[in-house]
Amino acid sequence: MYLFGVQNVFNCCRSSSKNTKKLVKENIEVKVGSLKRNLDDIKLEVHENLKSQNVEFFPQYVKLEKLLDDINDLNYKYDNLNNQIEKEIKPQMVTSVVEFGDVVEDLKRIKKLITVVQSLSLLHQHLEKAKNAFSQSSYLISVDSLLQFQKVLKDIGQEKEKNIAIISALKTEFVVTRESIIYHLENLFREKIVIISSLTEKKKSLSIQISKSIGSGDEGEILIALKLLKQLKPLLKEFGKQFLNLVCDTVLTNITNIIYPKESSAMEIQIIKDHNPEPNEVFETLKTIFVFLQKEFFHLSITAKGEEAQSLMSEFGSIIGEGFCTLVIERCLKIAIPKQSKQLETFHKKIFTAEEFCKFLQDMEFISSSGSKLLKFIHEVDTLPVNKMAQEFMSHARSLMQKSLHQIVGVGTESPINSNSLNAPDLNEMTRTQNGLSAATFLFPRCQISESIKELIHLLLEIKEEAKNIGPAHAPRLYYVARNVSIYHNNCMYLAHQLCKISSLYQSDLQPEIPMTFADLIPEIRKLGTEAFLTQLRNQKHQILQLLQEQEYSSLLVDDGTVNKAEKAIRQCLCQLQLLKKVWADILPLEVYFKAIGTLFNTCLEEIILRISSMEDIAADAAAQLDCIFAILLKQGPDLFKVPVIDKSDSVHFYVKRWFKFQELQLILSASMREIVDRWANGKGPLAAHFTSAEVKHLIRALFQNTERRAAALAKIR
DSSP states (O other): OHHHHHHHHHHHHHHHHHTTGGGGTSOHHHHHHHHHHHHHHHHHHHHHHHHHHHTSOOOOOSOHHHHHHHHHHHHHHHHHHHHHIIIIIGGGGTTOHHHHHHHHHHHHHHHHHHHHHHHHHHHHHHHHHHHHHHHTTOHHHHHHHHHHHHHHHHHHOHHHHHHOTHHHHHHHHHHHHHHHHHHHHHHHHHHHEEEEEEEOSSOEEEEEEEOOSSOHHHHHHHHHHHHHTTOHHHHHHHHHHHIIIIIIHHHHHSEEEEEOOTTSSEEEEEEEESSOOOHHHHHHHHHHHHHHHIIIIITOBOOOTTSOOOBHHHHHHHHHHHHHHHHHIIIIIHHHOOSSGGGHHHHHHHHHHHHHHHHHHHHTTSSOSSSOHHHHHHHTTTTHHHHHHHHHHHHHHHHHHTSOTTOEEEESBOOOOOHHHHSOOOHHHHHHHHHSOOTTTTOOBOEEEEHHHHHHHHHHHHHHHHHHHHOTTTGGGGTOOHHHHHHHHHHHHHHHHHHHHHHHHHHHHSOTTSOOOOTTHHHHHHHHHHHHHHHHHHHHHHHHHHHHSSSOOSEEOTTTTHHHHHHHHHHHHHHHHHHHHHHHTTTSOHHHHHHHHHHHHHHHHHHHHHHHHTOSEEOHHHHHHHHHHHHHHHHHGGGGGBOSSOBOGGGHHHHOTTHHHHHHHHHHHHOOHHHHHHHHGGGTSTTTTTSOHHHHHHHHHHHSOSOHHHHHHHHHOO
């Protein structure tokens, strides 16, 4: 019945093709109508055929290849008929526009119906091909057919899907087939590589078993098929979680031994002792495990058609690489960081083995050559021991501060009082003092102090020794940072403030005859905090000036590199100020912070203005480059006054006195002589508010060549 409908359409097309000239005389609408009816018949036959297979599941014996060939032949006949109508009939039907339009519309509808029938046939073909290939274990062909099914379905479009009921049944069959293939492939993967844990009282061990039941060629096909179905990453993630939690964690926290059972592709990891092994032992064990995985399974390629070459190991590394590096750092390398400087040499040897292990993983393509978390940790090797020592010292210091004051110990040297010592010194004694100090000058008198204070002194001496041994680059970290100074300043101010209030409480709650006051301590404590912070401020100011004063310039030319050096110095100053913002903004009182950072920023601008104003010659290119550099300062400078609590970036001029003068200097660098003269405005313009006439003249001479125009401009600056 189905092929009979197809043959009817062919006969109609053949008749239409042979008798094209007779169509002029015959009723075209009748012929086209006949073609439409025959196409509807074949559409119905296709629908019923697909429905019987995918909905009612009746057996069919019509070959799909024959069906597709018949539909393609029908499409070819339609195209011939359409071309003949366009070339031969259209010129003869000029007077019958309406009739011709109807014929064309009918033909377009027929073309759409043919396209739909072709698409349905293709969907069925791809689905059947996927099933057949899957039954024959040709997984890659099966998955490729499913992808082709999805592509055809996408081309049909959602609107057409709604109008064709059979597509819903085809989609359901597609989902069932796809899930069956995924389920089967996932089981094959899980059977291929298995981690088995055996943690009994008598024997504690792990084993990694790799099945040989699947051929190597089939293994690669399975992996690529899983990748195309987007199921490979979830499976590798699942295996990777077991690998990290069972295998890696066991190797990192226990002393282990590896054995290989005979006549099997397996590896057994036996736990010998529950104790953290040395890093070099850990890395050797991990290398052995990775070599085994690479040799037995992870060397396989997962490169699909049209993709760059990729191995299973590189994909595995991209999924668990960061977690693996974190585990090695936390469970192995951080534990090995020394607490004393005398252990540094041994630690550097351990780091060297870690570097070799990183190179091994890179060769395996498990981690990338740059950007690995493990590599970054190793590159910070010089700061790691210092950080740990600082943490240990801080922890020890806190414990000392929490000790009781009542545990006392005697210190000092007995200094017996005799009658001679009470007498006023004579002239000879004064002369001896001038020539040299007394032996008792630095002796501390005998008294009792808290035991914790004596321990604190020993800790300070220990810190000094460690700082001496660890090297000059990191020694300051153990002593002095800007953040600690700012906190010290705050502590002093807070203590002085509270003492003001506590004094009145003592006076009101205690008996009047007991004189209790802290008034004499308040100014001294405030002075301590202020002086410490001012000292830090002076140090920061000195650093900024040092950056800007490293080179002495009498002229700025792009060719000799002076502008680049100037740019580097200015950027370093800005970076220094931004770092101070991170340290101070959340610690200091806001007004204190704004004044402090404003003072330092003003120092920076003052020095820059002084340097530029004293230049004898500034090239045009150099001026343009300086203009760009200054624009960065003007743009990023106000951000120093923008903190989470309040934004005072608009009030930068309030804290930076030279802000407007710096803006005028930037304008001079980018302005013409006429613009400079206009801004001077006979000594009444904005330029005159910040620069003297001598300074402006000097800048004009440095920026512009000696011409009559320059002489005229200089004459107007007075």
